[in-house]
Amino acid sequence: TQSRSSAASDVYKRQSKGARLKNSSSMQLTLDTSAVTGATLTYDRRTAGYDAGEFLLVEYSTDGSNWVVMEQTLETTYTTVSFSLPSSTNLQVRFVTNADKNTERAEVDNVQITGM
Secondary structure, eight states, X not given: OOOSOHHHHHHHHHSOEEEXXXXXXXXXXXEOOTTOSSOEEEEEEEEESOOTTXXXXXXXXXXXXXXXXXXXXXXXXXXXXXXXXXXXXXXXXXXXEEOSSTTOEEEEEEEEEEOO
8 A cells, every 4th residue: 555755645635636537538647655654545536428338447557567457437426436555666546538529528536645
């Protein structure tokens, strides 16, 4: 489980992030969580207008090549979810949508990484 270094983690907790991902797009964060114990990723999310086979995918990687899926969702109501993260000097978290129209979207809000 992980987050950023202590000072960076405190700042990241106070400044939550968010995005509206339309069509086929993504948002990615790169963090150093090596000095953090028990890092947790928390965010609110919902999707709208997806067709069969389309979804919001949330993954992490510690090497930029091998990705671990935390969730794949079509949830249409805002829901808060949390996942434990591993400790890494190069932790990458990404939110990806595979939609094919601008009216199909995922909304991700209040993205926070916390830990001690």
